[in-house]
Amino acid sequence: MAVFVSESGADTEKLAARLAEKLQGGEVIAFTGSMGMGKTAFTRGLVEALGGGDVVSSPTFALVNEY
Numbered sequence: 001m002a003v004f005v006s007e008s009g010a011d012t013e014k015l016a017a018r019l020a021e022k023l024q025g026g027e028v029i030a031f032t033g034s035m036g037m038g039k040t041a042f043t044r045g046l047v048e049a050l051g052g053g054d055v056v057s058s059p060t061f062a063l064v065n066e067y
Contacts (some may be wrong), residue, residue: 006038009038009041012038012041012042012045013041013042013044013045013048014045015042015045016042016043016045016046016049017042017045017046017048017049018047019061020045020046020049020050021049023050029046031043039058040056040057040058043056044056
């Protein structure tokens with residue numbers, strides 16, 4: 001199991017972009033965590049790295065967001 005530590009929202013977005021490079025398509029990514037844990041920053045970095053642009057809203061306030 002790998003552990004990654006992020007010191008900022010920008011670090012979290014960069015980490016997500018690194019993950020995006022490994023995705024092949026069809027993966028499901030589930031987020032858990034308290035408010036302020038970086039779920040939105042991670043999602044933003046992932047979506048932007050996959051070419052989705054600036055379309056991310058906070059996953060905390062929706063039951064399902066599909067990107």
